Amino acid sequence: MKFQVIIIGGGLAGLTAGLSLQKKGVSCAIISSGENALHFSSGSFSGDCPEEVVPLFAEAGVVLKGNPAKDSWRFTPSGSMQKVRLAFEDVTLYEEDKIKASKVLIANPEGFIDFPTAFIADGLSQQGVSCKVKSFSLPCLKTLRESPSEMRSVGIAKKLDCRINEVAGAIHKLLDGEDLVVLPQVFGLTSPEPVRALRDAVPAEISFIGTMPPSVPGIRVQMQLKKAFEKAGGTFLMGDTAVSAEISDGTVRFIRTRNLDSHILTADNYILASGTFFSKGLSSTMQKIYEPLFGLDVDCPTERTQWYSEDVFAPQPYMAAGVVTDADLHPLKDGQPVTNLFAAGSILAGEKNAGMALTSTFKVVKKIAL
Ligand SMILES: Cc1cc2nc3c(=O)[nH]c(=O)nc-3n(C[C@H](O)[C@H](O)[C@H](O)COP(=O)(O)OP(=O)(O)OC[C@H]3O[C@@H](n4cnc5c(N)ncnc54)[C@H](O)[C@@H]3O)c2cc1C
Known part of the structure; x- marks a missing residue:
């Protein structure tokens, strides 16, 4: 099978690259093993974000608030305020x-x-804000409550998204002059409509705050981007893994995947957006940190004792590990650039956040679709 671009990884970087390229008329396939960092997302993007992301995501139905070039603040589940861009x-x-x-x-x-109400209440008290914690009960949640593994964010969203009027009624009964209602992010699994409907139905501002994973808004956004990519004509190989690749004379020749092992996949250009350790874009043995698909050069301390700091609150050097590239984001293999391969997102060495993932992605898109 031949595409103009094959993207390895269907997280924020891979989906953004695929959607943007497809909209520019470049045919893409995304190979996506499984879960990605969006499934664990706090619901906000840190770091400098490219402004192109706001209109691109809007076309996919994803509304991004904030200013890509200026910090805003959000309240976090740990009760602190955090600087974010979008x-x-x-x-x-x-x-x-x-x-x-x-x-x-x-x-x-x-x-x-999975919602730390005590931390949130403590953080609000420290800001001098008066607050009360209350729970609400709806008959539809009774069966979930009988099993701790079911009483999770996604399970609750599946029950509540179609009962927004009942939720609004329950919250109404708890209100006593409050001007802000803090709720866990357990609404809007497949569409943002339940989030909007609840805001319309409750006579106070509502702030939806992150829960323990999985992230309901992160899963929704991943699905919206995937749907928009496919609608634009892209091919999404869900649940497949790129398992081997052939590189010769500084060029990727083909890729093999687990599910299509009798076929080779070829493209004019390839984008490696496979994430970091969390997504298996990087792996390690006791001796080394390595990039498993292409065997690319990785920037990380050579001595294992320097991979981490014993101070658990200090930045951990292994977290900055990633592939080394030239100025055009072509990864290096044995010191030489692979000329039809680009790297984007958290697989790159250095700081990891959504802003950096998106900035590198749009840079690659511009290189491929001039
Ligand atoms: C748990 C977690 C939560 C985070 N939350 C935030 C946040 O809230 N805000 C923020 O600004 N930043 C956050 N980050 C930083 C994060 O790195 C970026 O925000 C960004 O989402 C990374 O996107 P990515 O596409 O580069 O990688 P990923 O999201 O990791 O996606 C990589 C994808 O590639 C797939 N893959 C890997 N190898 C292969 C292969 N061989 N074949 C096919 N598919 C493959 C993986 O399965 C995965 O789906 C978080 C990071 C982590 C690890």
């Missing part, structure tokens, strides 16, 4: 590192333990 529409953004509310209701579905 956020999904679930998140409330502030211009300064202070929440704008005088009285807050923290409302949690009864029995949901």
